[in-house]
Amino acid sequence: MRDTVYFxxxxxxxxWEAALALCEIRRPGDWRVVTVGFSMQPxxxxxGLRVLPELTLDRIDLARAALLIMPxxxxxxxxxxxxxxxxxxRVHAAGAPVAAISSAVLALxxxxxxxRSRHTGNLTGFIGSRVPAYAGSEQYDPDVLAVSDGGxxxxxxxGSVEFAREVIRTLDLYSSSDRExxxxxxxxAVPPPWFAGxxxxxx
Numbered sequence: 001m002r003d004t005v006y007f008x009x010x011x012x013x014x015x016w017e018a019a020l021a022l023c024e025i026r027r028p029g030d031w032r033v034v035t036v037g038f039s040m041q042p043x044x045x046x047x048g049l050r051v052l053p054e055l056t057l058d059r060i061d062l063a064r065a066a067l068l069i070m071p072x073x074x075x076x077x078x079x080x081x082x083x084x085x086x087x088x089x090r091v092h093a094a095g096a097p098v099a100a101i102s103s104a105v106l107a108l109x110x111x112x113x114x115x116r117s118r119h120t121g122n123l124t125g126f127i128g129s130r131v132p133a134y135a136g137s138e139q140y141d142p143d144v145l146a147v148s149d150g151g152x153x154x155x156x157x158x159g160s161v162e163f164a165r166e167v168i169r170t171l172d173l174y175s176s177s178d179r180e181x182x183x184x185x186x187x188x189a190v191p192p193p194w195f196a197g198x199x200x201x202x203x
Contacts, residue, residue, distance in 0.1 A: 002066040002096060004032045005171075008084055008104075009053055014072040015045035017101045017157060020164035020186065021069065024173060031171070036060060038083055046073065057087040062094040066171065072102025072157055077130060085111045092151055097170050101146075102157030109134045117150035122157055161187045 005025050007018065025031050037043060037053030044050050060068070068091045075081050088098045088111045100108050105121040108114055114127070114136035121127050124142045128134045141147055145159025148166045155163035165183050168174065174182065181192035 002064060003030070004034055004061065004064040005067045005069065006034050006036050006055075006060055006065060006091075008057070008068070008070045008087075009035045009037050009043050009045070009051045010073060010075060010081070011043045012073045012075065013043070013045050014102060014157070015047045015049050017071045017155075017160050018069050018099075018163065018167075020160055021099075021167040024164060024168050024182070025171065028173060031066065032064075036087075038081070057083045060087055060091065062090060062096070065091050065094060065096040067096060067167070068098045069167070070098070070100045070104040070107055072104050074103070076103040076106040079110075079130070081107055088113065095151075097148070097151040097153060099148075099153035099155075099163070099167060099170075101155040101160070101163045105154045106130055108152060108154065109136065113152050114139060114154070117152040118147055119149065119152060119154040120144050120147050120156060120159075121154060 022033060026033055034055060035051060035053050036055045036057050038057065040053055040056060042050055042052045068088060070084060085107050088108060092098050092113055102122055106127060109127045109131040118139050118141055120141050128137060146155035146162035146166045148170055153166045153170060168179055184190040
């Protein structure tokens with residue numbers, strides 16, 4: 001039963017980038033969100049939040065993995081985090097999607113998961129300049145902030161709302177119309193019709 005979303009935490013992880021996605025994953029109450037780390041030691045996010053990993057990456061339960069989410073952070077640009085690259089490969093090979101935002105996209109490039117999947121990232125040329133073995137430039141889409149394809153979700157660091165939308169769609173949260181209402185609300189501050197109606201009645 002694939003009921004667990006694994007979220008990677010490490011010193012300096014960009015805590016805001018996947019915040020919307022994580023909130024929406026937890027909202028229905030059907031999914032477990034489990035933090036995984038390179039070790040079991042506490043880590044401090046880019047915003048100063050202290051987080052204690054529940055598991056190490058090597059203990060991800062592939063039979064229960066519904067998604068692995070990797071946020072951005074400076075360690076990716078330092079070419080670190082080999083354990084996460086390996087974990088992404090294992091999760092994807094087991095049939096579950098993997099998601100990366102901002103510089104974490106580099107980990108998926110190092111794993112070779114971008115060669116046949118349409119993807120995006122922070123800037124055109126960003127991936128190739130940091131991952132010499134990257135062979136997915138023809139699949140790179142510079143015109144979107146987030147995209148999912150072939151079991152791989154990627155996003156620019158400027159696309160946290162779009163990233164959340166792709167995660168919501170991948171996990172089949174809400175109806176397609178509710179997903180669109182959700183996006184318009186968080187991206188453009190356009191409330192859904194029923195919300196506007198309730199507000200009018202309350203007034």
